[in-house]
Amino acid sequence: MGRKSVLISGAGIAGSTAAYWLARNGWQVTVVEKAEAMRSSGNPIDVRGDAASVAHRMHIWPALREKATRVDRLVVVDETGRPRIAMDTRQASEPDREVEVPRADLAAALLSAARGEAEIVVGDSISELTQDEAGVDVRFASGSTRRFQLVLGADGLHSAVRRLTFGPEENFASPFGMYVGTMRTALDAGDPRELRLFNRPGISLSLHPGAGHPLAAFIFRSNEHLDRLDPQARKRMVESAYEGRGWICDDVTAEWAAADDVYFDAVTRVTVPVWTRGRVSLLGDAADCVSLLGDGSSNAIIGAKTLADALAAHPADHRTALTAYEAAQRPLIRAAQRRAGTNSHFLVPASRIGLGLRNASMRLASLTRRPSEHADAQA
Numbered sequence: 001m002g003r004k005s006v007l008i009s010g011a012g013i014a015g016s017t018a019a020y021w022l023a024r025n026g027w028q029v030t031v032v033e034k035a036e037a038m039r040s041s042g043n044p045i046d047v048r049g050d051a052a053s054v055a056h057r058m059h060i061w062p063a064l065r066e067k068a069t070r071v072d073r074l075v076v077v078d079e080t081g082r083p084r085i086a087m088d089t090r091q092a093s094e095p096d097r098e099v100e101v102p103r104a105d106l107a108a109a110l111l112s113a114a115r116g117e118a119e120i121v122v123g124d125s126i127s128e129l130t131q132d133e134a135g136v137d138v139r140f141a142s143g144s145t146r147r148f149q150l151v152l153g154a155d156g157l158h159s160a161v162r163r164l165t166f167g168p169e170e171n172f173a174s175p176f177g178m179y180v181g182t183m184r185t186a187l188d189a190g191d192p193r194e195l196r197l198f199n200r201p202g203i204s205l206s207l208h209p210g211a212g213h214p215l216a217a218f219i220f221r222s223n224e225h226l227d228r229l230d231p232q233a234r235k236r237m238v239e240s241a242y243e244g245r246g247w248i249c250d251d252v253t254a255e256w257a258a259a260d261d262v263y264f265d266a267v268t269r270v271t272v273p274v275w276t277r278g279r280v281s282l283l284g285d286a287a288d289c290v291s292l293l294g295d296g297s298s299n300a301i302i303g304a305k306t307l308a309d310a311l312a313a314h315p316a317d318h319r320t321a322l323t324a325y326e327a328a329q330r331p332l333i334r335a336a337q338r339r340a341g342t343n344s345h346f347l348v349p350a351s352r353i354g355l356g357l358r359n360a361s362m363r364l365a366s367l368t369r370r371p372s373e374h375a376d377a378q379a
């Protein structure tokens with residue numbers, strides 16, 4: 001008997017992790033990725049807890065540490081750039097259990113691990129899926145066709161697998177009332193240990209030193225509907241939210257208008273009632289998520305490993321395996337979806353009063369943290 005075959009759509013955080021573990025468990029894995037090349041945008045991401053354990057076991061921890069940012073402080077600045085509040089973001093240094101890396105470096109490390117184990121096809125995508133009792137016939141946009149025993153949709157928020165198998169995106173996705181735009185910036189980010197954050201009611205702009213390549217992130221509240229792929233629309237939206245607002249807003253907005261490697265999307269909540277239909281299943285943002293502020297990347301890593309473990313535990317019964325995967329992973333995502341609302345009020349307070357309350361709570365937190373900081377320093 002040959003190895004069982006699985007096609008994974010998307011070589012992002014979830015897709016590469018799943019590819020690695022399924023191949024290690026004996027599956028013949030093919031990954032199809034729409035993008036021709038890795039992109040440099042994307043905010044830094046914390047990998048910690050169970051996701052850190054998975055990264056250790058994939059032997060990518062040294063690569064992540066090498067790309068790690070050195071940020072350990074959040075500094076809120078005013079419209080002149082003057083620091084108003086400073087808060088430590090790490091209570092103690094745990095280099096083996098927590099790392100912050102730019103999303104692009106995390107994605108590259110996971111993909112490089114997967115490359116050693118799986119066939120990776122770039123610049124293509126699935127255009128048709130037809131399943132029967134024994135397998136799934138797949139037609140690709142390039143015109144080729146192949147058959148697999150399982151198909152996994154790890155193709156993110158706007159998943160093609162979800163659309164083809166479960167229904168149109170609007171059945172599952174609802175807007176969170178915010179937009180996010182990130183890009184690399186040529187601006188000097190200053191102290192490599194400081195993430196600087198600027199707010200006005202309903203908008204935030206952060207300047208992150210990254211790991212030598214500073215990153216700017218616009219996160220703002222808006223209920224406007226726009227075509228995220230239309231560069232003119234996203235330029236206009238960011239300009240109207242940020243121009244003339246102070247600090248570095250005008251410089252970054254001008255860079256944004258000229259940049260082509262950017263991440264821009266409406267923050268979205270995705271809820272799919274059941275993640276598996278026959279031989280097709282979803283993971284990462286394609287399944288359930290809030291696409292920002294909900295530990296999406298760590299949860300994507302954990303979910304991919306949980307799915308691979310479940311298929312290994314039930315090698316002859318993919319239905320039971322995929323049900324077990326969903327039962328284990330869904331509570332994690334539900335909790336993250338619940339936290340996202342609170343997190344959004346912290347990062348982007350909607351009103352002047354909200355901003356004042358957020359700043360007061362940060363000042364209090366920075367004061368109450370001091371004693372443990374001293375203890376850490378003395379230890």
Ligand SMILES: Cc1cc2nc3c(=O)[nH]c(=O)nc-3n(C[C@H](O)[C@H](O)[C@H](O)COP(=O)(O)OP(=O)(O)OC[C@H]3O[C@@H](n4cnc5c(N)ncnc54)[C@H](O)[C@@H]3O)c2cc1C
Nearest residue numbers: 010012013014034042043125155156160263284285296297
């Ligand atoms: C370039 C990029 C930058 C990002 N930056 C941020 C950020 O700054 N802040 C934030 O909160 N989240 C960001 N995200 C989303 C974040 O990575 C995810 O929310 C999270 O990591 C969950 O991972 P995922 O693997 O489910 O989805 P993703 O990491 O989004 O990966 C999905 C993958 O599928 C590929 N794909 C999409 N459609 C198809 C298709 N039809 N066929 C084949 N492949 C397809 C994508 O190119 C991508 O590689 C970014 C995603 C990308 C792709």
